[in-house]
Amino acid sequence: MILCIVGPTGVGKTKMSVELAKKYDAIIINCDAMQVYKGMNIGTAKVTEEEKEGVEHYLFDFVDPKINYTVFDYQKDARALLEKYKDRNIIFVGGTGLYLKAALFDYRFSLEEKSHRNYDHLSNEELLKKCLEKDKNCQIHVNNRKRLLRFLERENTEIVEPKPLYQALYIGLTTDRKKLYEIIDKRVEKMIQNGLVEEVRKFYDMNIHSKALETGIGYKELYKYFDGLCSLDEAIVDIQKNSRHYAKRQYTFFHHQLPVQWFQVNYEDFHATVEEVENYIETEKN
């Protein structure tokens, strides 16, 4: 049985995953783009040893933050585990919908190396024109240069809705927006109290400028602060804001890209929510 615990940042996915893992004697596999990195603990709200409660956790804390780990890598790693532990119950937890989809659905990334063509001199309009020459159905927006470039580098441009490769149950955790934003704001404050600034400072002092540190929420903002571009307070407000925006994007992805069954989290009695989810799993098992 494969379970996927999804939802926006801060809802309580980690806690739910451990509860369910204990109940179903499952292993837990991370599907969060940032929790894969070593040492990025506080800012990514990574599970602590204590929180793991003895449950086996995989794909957490194993990539050097200097390395640019991507969906492509994740797909390989996750599928290797899926194969290795195919006789066990597996629980995926994490907020990166694309990683999950790439692992469990028939997502095919082209194996060819990136083309070495240099498009730097082309404007977005020119890039779009090239994309349309390649495929007249190309829907990428002119302003999305990153995607246009990627599209031109791609071998196979034909994309069909990928079929599921593995049967899985998608369990979404949610709460009303206001409550979620409150949780997020508070959680960021707690991260700061728990030493986020020091954690990020270590990377900054090692002069690491990688994808992980420059795009990870909580990391990029503090880098700006260390660079003297803003005050600590401004950085904190930015972390909160970016986390809120991120949560919204997560909802959009999960709502539209995966067959998620949603559960309203009861924060006064988390066990009630766990039970509700368990009941759902029991009825879906057959």
Next chain:
RNA sequence: GGAGGAAUAGCGAAGUGGUCAAACGCGGCAGACUGUAAAUCUGUUCCUUCGGGUUCCAUAGUUCGAAUCUAUGUUCCUCCA
């Protein structure tokens, strides 16, 4: 007490007689997504039964026409007493 300045949509801020339901930014809401996804990008944001309706501190004016001009009032800021 006296002299100036300011009041614009949730917030910040343009606009200084018509083309203004009002640029732009933020925030909010919604969406896209096949190798950076905690990324990148898009749409929308006074009300509406989509015919219209009500706005730019308030009231009264000037004008064919006002967010823009005048008067008075209210609130806030700076300076002089």
